[in-house]
Structure formats: C-alpha cells, structure tokens
Amino acid sequence: MSTSLSLGVVAVYTLVLIIIGFYGGKITRKTREDYFMAGRGLGSVAVFMALFATNITAFTIIGHAGFAYQAGYGAYGYVIGWSIFITPFTYYLVGYRSWLLGKRYGYATQPQVFGGIFNSRAVSALFLVLLLYYTLPYLVVSIIGGSLAFATISGGAVSYELAALFIVGVSLLYTVPAGMRGTVWTDIFQGSLFLVVAVLLLLAVANALGGFSAVTARVAQENPALLMRSLSPSLAPPNWFSFTFTNSIAVIVFPQIFTRLLASRSSRNLKRVTLFYPVALAAIFGVSTLLGVWGSVAVPGLAGKEADNIVPMLIHRYLSPVWMILGLLVILAIVKSSIDSQLLTVSHLVTEDFVTPYFRLSPERAVLLGRVILVVFAAAAYYIALARPAAILAIAAFAFSGFSIMLPVMIAALYWPRANWYGACAALLLPAVLLHLWYLGLLPAWTTFGLMPVVPAFFLAAVIMVAVSCLTPAPPPAQREKTFALFL
C-alpha cells in the first residue's frame, strides 16, 4: 500500500516536471539566447526561485542536518550565517554590473563577460577551463548525494543505481527540450514544494516530539554542549573564520548561478531577489538545523556519516509513512533543481565558449548541439556517479575553494579600470596551482597560518591581480570606456 502510494506520488511529481518542461520547450524559440538564457526575460519570482532552488542542494537536508546533529545549534551560523548576507550582497557587487554588461553586449557566461572586459581570449579560456573543472565533480557529487538519499529514504526499495538513473534521466527529460525557461519553471515548482514541505515536516516532527519547547528542553538537559558553540571543536574560531571564504562567496562564481542572474529582465528584479534571499536561506537551513539537533536526543548514538541520515530516520521513527513520501519529494525536488541547472550550464559553457567561437553554426544547429552536449555530459556524469571514485569527492570538496579564489578577479574586472588581462591570468592561475599543492599536501601546513588553504589563496589572488596589473601596461582607454562607461 505504502510502496504503491509512494510510486504513484513520485510518478505524478515526475509527470508534472515533464509537462512543465515540454511546455517550456514548446514556447522556446530555436536560438541560443532563448534556449540558454530564456530570452533574458525572467521576472522577480522566476529569478529568485531559479537562484534559490539551484543554490540549495542535497547537503541542506542530508549533510547539514547531520552536521547539526553533531555540532549543535552553532552549525546554523557556521554553515549559512555569512551566506545569509554575503550571497545576496555578491549578487549586487558582481551580479548587477555583469548583468548590465550582458544586457548591453549580449554576454551570457563568465568567459564572455570577463574575456570581454579584458578583451582577452586567454582570460576567457581560463574561465572556461576552471569553471568546467570545478563544476563537473560538483555535478557528479550532487548526483551521488541525491541518489544515496533517494535510496535511503525509499528504505531500500529503490537501489542506488536505479535512483541515479531516475534522477539523471528525469532531469534530462525536461531539461533537453525546455532549456533555461523550462528549468526555471520547474525550479519554481520544486523550490515551492521543498520550502513548504520542509516547514510542514518541521512542525510534524516537533509535534511528534512533544512540541518545540519540550524537545528543546530535552536537548538542554541531555546534551547541553549542543547549545554552546565554544564547546564544539569543529566550530573553532579559525575554522569558523576560514569557512566564510568557502561556500558563501563561491555562490556567485558558480556558472549556473551567474548565468541565471544575467537572465533577469530588469535590475529591479535583481534588487527584489537580494531582499528575499536572506529570509529564504535562513528558513530552509533553520529547519534543517533544528531537525538535526532534535535528532540528537530523539535518535541518539549516531556516529560519523550515520548522522547524515538523521532526517529520514526521524521521519521513519516518529511520523506516518505518508511523511516518508513527502520527505522523498523534498529530497528529489532539492536534488533535481540543482542538477538540471548544472547540466544545462555545462552544456551552455561548452556550446557558447568552445564550439560557437570556433565553428560557424546556424542558431538551430547550435541549439541542437547544445542538447547533444547536455545528454553526453549527463551520461558521463551518471557513469562516474555509478563508479563513485573517492577522488571525485575530494575534488568536489575543494571545488568550492576553487570557485571562491576566482572572485577577486571578477571584482577587480568590474571595479578597477587599471586591471588588465596579465593580472587576471596570473591571479586565476597561480592561486589555483597553490590550492592544489596545499590540498595534495605538497606544501607544509604552516604556510596556511592555521587557516583553511582557501583563505591565503583568496588574498594571494587579490594581491597578484593588483601587483601584476600595476607592473604591466594599462588597458587602452577605449577598452576601459567600453566597460566603465556603463557604470556611471
């Protein structure tokens, strides 16, 4: 009864996605601009949900709740605290000026925007290679995380392999025909679904555990250390400070986020997004934190990675099977809304910045090629996700740092007319090389001053950008004018 009901609900959910995708595809014109950028016509709600649903991954419900189970209430501030402000702030700092350039010159990706500002093919190529290098393992890890969660929450009824096939296959079914317009519509559907159901889930778990106050009193009595940040080794101030340089500032560098910002119809829409964002981020991570901490007294004794399953365990132990189905939908909605945009963006980058500049293609053929590339990347990501190589997890873990250290170049390009392509190339390459050396253990640990490697690498990128630009010829006035005349 429960299994057939679950299958029925998942089937309806899948059907809704496919219908939305096909309808999106039906009204999408056969041009790159329309397929990959939705004609730059996204309204406030569409941009917000597209960014938010893309930003939230399986980590929110699985990894973060597990972390809160072990580290306590402080996990909330550690993981998402700085993001609550800095993510929307970078949408202003980098997003708005990039959006202006995109509107004016037709840029659609980072290689185009920053290659265009510096008038340099080298900068464009470096952006393309680094973004693909960091995005691909992130995509694979998203598939792995989502498939594991799906398999776990289904209680073993769906194998890991089948879950991965379902997640990638359904994403392809609606993303291939629909392009960005269809994925944004599915993001609105999936984002609303996971926000509403996550809050309902919190209320149901609180009710099952005796109410908000009762379960909190139990935490204070049975595990008071979870209330105090200073008692959690993983929240130690050097870690806390370092973490502000990883996931929070990396978001604007994610190509799937950057492209969606450029697809906004107007600057006013972007402004509204920056006002909605802090509340939405705080809400979804707040739910996840509370569930994780409450789990520490409701399902005690989980160690290490076991704690990552705390939300499915809470549902399984305290709620009716119907909640298991809703929990499954939340996981699927969160996972797929990220994977579809990652797949589309990888296809977009390769089509726009690698294929199109070298081969003369008609608009129809470029869109067709984009779709083929999308399928090829999805198949490759599925295959790697099945193998689950340990190296992929390690690369993805440091991919956030890799994205973060590209930010100084993006800010300099948009705010400092003296910045040039020599500085940009050096500031993209050298810190990336050093980051690899630190993560591979080839540089002594003391060289990071007790912080995560991303912190010195970030400041090094800023210093190199300034120093190399000052030591090499300034950009010609006409080139500077082309960018900075827009910002007056």
Add this chain to the structure above:
Amino acid sequence: MKKSGFKFRFGLVLLIAAAMFALHNSFWLWPLDGRLPFLFGFMPFAFSYYVFYALLAVAAMALVIKLAWPDPPERLLEPAGEAEPAPSTGGSGRPPTGPPGLTL
C-alpha cells in the same frame, strides 16, 4: 548620480559589508550561548542570533540598494550594434567571434 557622490556611497556600502562580516565573526558574544533564555521557548542564542542576523541582512541590502544601486538609464541597455567600436588589444588580436564588441 554624480561619480564622486557614488564613490562616497559605495564606501558606505563597503562599511555595511564589513560590519556584517564582524557581526558574523562575533566570537566575543559566544559566552552568552548558555546564559540567555530561549527565544520563543525553543531558540537558543546560537540559533536566534542568526534569525536576527537574517532580518538585519534584509535591512542591510535595502540600504545598499538605496545607497548605491541605481536603475540604469534605458539608453545604456540598448544592445550594442555591430557598428560599436570594438577594441582589439590585450588578447590575441583575433577578429571578434563572440557577442558584438568582444574580441577574444
């Protein structure tokens, strides 16, 4: 908006960002974690602090918008035509291949 005025306003925006950074890395407040009563009976200080921080972030972004986020004039947003002068230095000197004006 005058350029010099914008610089001052943008300086204020950076101060807002610095203040928010300091409020996030507010280790001096951590000793309050176990001492203050729970907000609404279920939010310990380590949690409720970030509920307030989120509200403050909305106010901070509203201020940023007011200070230094102008709505661009329509004429600036008209797509640049093929006739737009495209500088061709600093890179490989190849002919434009990307969007108008871009020499990669």
